[in-house]
Amino acid sequence: MPQGTDDHIGARLADYRKLRGLTQSGLAQKAFVSRGTIAKVEAGLSPATPGIVAAASRALHVPVDVLNGQPYMSELQQDRLDAMIEPLTAALDMYDLGPDPDITPRPVAALAADVERLCEGTCATEYKGIGEALPGLMSELTTAVGLASFGAERQRLAELLAWTYWVAYEFAYRLGYHHLAAIALERMGWMGEQAQDPLLLALRLARRSSMLLRRGDNQMAERILERGHRLVEQADDPHAVPALAVGGSLHLAGAIAAAQAKNKDSVEEYLKEAGAAAKRIGRDVPGVYWASFGLTNVKHFEVATAVELGDLGAAVKEARKLHFPAGHPPMRTGRYYIEMGRAYAQMGRYEKAEEQLHRARKIAPQQARYHPLMRSTIGVLVRHQRRAPDGLVSLAGWVGMI
Known part of the structure; x- marks a missing residue:
């Protein structure tokens, strides 16, 4: 089901606060923020910034992704990204199983070219293309490393495999699969050591x-x-x-x-x-x-x-x-416009805030669609206006809030 504008980070924060038997003042004291900030976030009238969500998460002993409502399953299913998580998980699990007898690795140059394309796609936030290509390439490189003799070529293959783990981290993290992202980072460190x-x-x-x-x-x-x-x-x-x-x-x-x-x-x-x-x-x-x-x-x-x-x-x-x-890189530019949307929303400049969010969508659409700060800011803009402009309604529908 789509996430409604009344089902937001602040509402979930309020639910867990009450379950923990805390008042807004009590949570504010534990999280080292003002009661007014907690009140505005819970009401959905102020963006739930990463710092506030992290502080509330720590105080309430609730994972950040739970407060953020991630991953956003309806949208992942619509974009057919959810089906890419299981193959990626399986490829990450192959790390210590040795060469796969059913895989014949291509030459290093061909593998390197594919890794380069995946890294470029990551910086462009092209999640679908990444999710389709990554598991197979990771499995092929895992086998190539297992077959290679110790030396310069094996170090090069280890470096390439480490980069696929970096791509896996970015892919999983941006889509809200933070546990999987943490595993990918561990694999990246293990293979980075072998790449020296x-x-x-x-x-x-x-x-x-x-x-x-x-x-x-x-x-x-x-x-x-x-x-x-x-x-x-x-x-x-x-x-x-x-x-x-x-x-x-x-x-x-x-x-x-x-x-x-x-x-x-x-x-x-x-x-x-x-x-x-x-x-x-x-x-x-x-x-x-x-x-x-x-x-x-x-x-x-x-x-x-x-x-x-x-x-x-x-x-x-x-x-x-x-x-x-x-x-x-669209990853950087898109994130910038999301941040500025949040800033203008906090300043009460709602038209300017909406403009920034539209820019984020245009530059890095998949990043914007799955970014919790994008959703939080859209919700704030909707609640502060008697009648949401058509463009804002379109944004809210696109990220799955209506």
Whole structure:
């Protein structure tokens, strides 16, 4: 069944709060937010930001995906994405079974080309194409690694298999299958070790920190990011573009962690370090370790951290300076417009907020359709207007809220 506008994150939060015998003030105290914030979120009048959901999840001992209502099964079934989860789960389970006698792996170059296409599709949020191709390629690479002799070729195959695990993480995580995403990350670390690539392992830690931030564990996320920086220092050339891109991405992840902890000084320090790395590179390098890093991404995170800190005026001011170049990864651009939709909704600028959400849908439709913040913000816009505009009704129907 579609998720109605009266069945939202705030309503689920209120249900679990009552089951735990807490008042709004009691939950606010446990979650370290104001009672007014809890009241607005429960009423669906304020976006349920990732930080608030994480804090409530921790206080109520309820998983974040339960509060978010993920995965969104009706929409997954409509898009035929639900049928792709079982084959992916089976492919992830093959990791320690050795070569499959029914699979004859293709040459390394052909496998590498397919992995490249999958990584590009991931950054473009083309979930259906990813879900169809990923299990087979992962199984083929698992067999190829098992058959290969130790040496440079086996390391290369291990690297390629590690990237398919990264793709599996992104695919599962974005669709709300967070347990499966966690398994994919573990497999990525295991194979990254065999590839002997510290930058690949550091990038994995950046994704692991994101999962911790989703649960509101800022301190552990920052500890993991520190470990990531130590791995970057182990790269063959810590001052080359790949190491700068991965290190810069770790700094941006740190900035988000600090923003969720409301530590503005740390946010500024992380952004300063990321900016220095981007300036040394001198250009955007979206395909380097698929970190989507560069000057544009640093500007994006300046806006995103201002939103997270609640400094919405500064966020809008910085947003005026941000221009995405042609070819910038839709994963990043789409997320930016979702974040700005939330910011404008919090400011009471509802027409502007709706405009941002339409942009997110146009740029990265599958990402927008399955993003909980997109749904939360749409619900806020509907509840704040006596008669929802046709465009907003269309958005609500598209994500399955009506």
